[in-house]
Amino acid sequence: MIAHSDRQHDRGQIITITSASAGEGKTSLTLTLGMSFAATGRNTLMIDADLVGRGLTSQFDLLRVPGLTEVKGHGTKVEEVIHTTATENLSVLPAGMRLDFDPKQLSRDGSSRLLDELRKIYDPILIDTGPILGSLEADIVCPLADMVVVGLSRGTSPKIAQAALARLQQLNAQVAGIVFNRASMQDLTKSVSHVSIHSQSMRSQSTPRNTRRPAAPLALALSTSTTDESVQDTPAEASAADSNRKTA
Numbered sequence: 001m002i003a004h005s006d007r008q009h010d011r012g013q014i015i016t017i018t019s020a021s022a023g024e025g026k027t028s029l030t031l032t033l034g035m036s037f038a039a040t041g042r043n044t045l046m047i048d049a050d051l052v053g054r055g056l057t058s059q060f061d062l063l064r065v066p067g068l069t070e071v072k073g074h075g076t077k078v079e080e081v082i083h084t085t086a087t088e089n090l091s092v093l094p095a096g097m098r099l100d101f102d103p104k105q106l107s108r109d110g111s112s113r114l115l116d117e118l119r120k121i122y123d124p125i126l127i128d129t130g131p132i133l134g135s136l137e138a139d140i141v142c143p144l145a146d147m148v149v150v151g152l153s154r155g156t157s158p159k160i161a162q163a164a165l166a167r168l169q170q171l172n173a174q175v176a177g178i179v180f181n182r183a184s185m186q187d188l189t190k191s192v193s194h195v196s197i198h199s200q201s202m203r204s205q206s207t208p209r210n211t212r213r214p215a216a217p218l219a220l221a222l223s224t225s226t227t228d229e230s231v232q233d234t235p236a237e238a239s240a241a242d243s244n245r246k247t248a
Contacts, residue, residue: 012123027055069096
């Protein structure tokens, strides 16, 4: 479910994607959201703030170029390390080359100033950070986001999931919702009606091939949640699409 965020947005929206533990598909989710937002014409930036996993950086083969660690550690100008991608309207700020970078250098005040600068140019900004249970980067950037999306994969224990949500609550992070990755069809039929699945399937079949691809349902929900006071259900196909993607 995607819930309303009480924070005000007169500039670019910041969405942080985290997970309870490693390997739950958060980087794939970030990529999916990034491409979907970009497809609607929005100037989208993805930031790799997972300084251990560096999955987003690896996806774009940017492991050996300057990035976030150089901006925070060496004072490199952020505009010098942002890269465009093959997808129109989609850019990426990689993690950087410094493997010895101390995440403590990502101070909350400094990170807030950096994000305020980027807000003036990009909307939305998607931050792929480390797992909330055990990642200092996540502790820093999750409270700075307008909303946080938590990726959980099939098999994650309820105890771990609850611990992740409790940690986000302690940080006063605005949790927008949870995306269930690698869901089976049996899982989906337990959470949505047959009519919902059938109607989405019929809609997909009736869409002309040459029309511009609309934003994915999850991206649309995140776009509207800051202005719509009501709670919205995220369509099941958002989880189904992620379940077929390679785990970050």
